[in-house]
Amino acid sequence: MEKSVVEELLDLIYPPRCPICGNITDDKINYVCKTCKNKLHSIKEPRCMKCSKPILNEETEYCYDCEKRLFHYDRGMALWIYDDIMKKSIGDFKYHGRKEYSKFYGKALAEEYGNWVQSIDADALIPVPLHKQKQKARGYNQAELIAKEVGARIKVPVRTDILYRQHYTMPQKELNDVERRKNLARAFQVKKDIFFLKKIILVDDIYTTGSTIEACTNVLLEHGIQQVYFLSVCIGKGF
DSSP states (O other): OOOOHHHHHHHHHSOOBOTTTOOBOOOTTTOSOHHHHTTOOBOOSSBOTTTOOBOSOGGGOSOHHHHHSOOOSSEEEEEEEOOHHHHHHHHHHHHSOOTTHHHHHHHHHHHHHHHHHHHHTOSEEEEOOOOHHHHHHHSSOHHHHHHHHHHHHHTOOBOSSSEEEOSOOOOGGGSOHHHHHHHHTTOEEEOSOOTTOOEEEEEEEEESSSHHHHHHHHHHHHTTOOEEEEEEEEEOOOO
16 A cells, blocks of 8 residues: 555654554564564464354364354454553554554454455445544544555445444443443444445454444344444454
């Protein structure tokens, strides 16, 4: 993806930083230090056949969460385990203005799962929305930045005009599983008639218990979407 003149100037004024160590990086292709990239714990087999969480035994097929709870999305994929390294990276991305990290996340998702997305033949990527109050305070929706990077690379449209968060909710990280579900009950809504969409892929930065993706999925299914998948940068362990 070629950079605009404005982007080139911004890189000179605010040099891009490695999303792992935070140091200035001159790697304008991979956006990450080579040594740092090797520190990431990629999701490998065996993984849950539903959400992609790593599991201990491939004979079980599903992780603990997907065994005990019915999720209505079709399937999801994630890149890395949400460990201390990625907690720091995602935290800086979301709360400390490191918007450029989306280039690294988006490129990695497109390279790893681009063929999978194409095989689904999805109509659109839909980023998990923030409440307008929270997005105004933060200045951006991190999921939207990631989705746009992925969409541009694999030529799938990104729709930010479909789904919105109608209720301001507490941060999910502060709640247990039951509280998360209650917190997100009817939190999302569809903006417009979406009869023309059949298969979509939700995009988010972190998948933990699945409550957010499930809440989005349910409202989309209620409005006529036939299949819902998800892509996530990070995911928790399935055991």
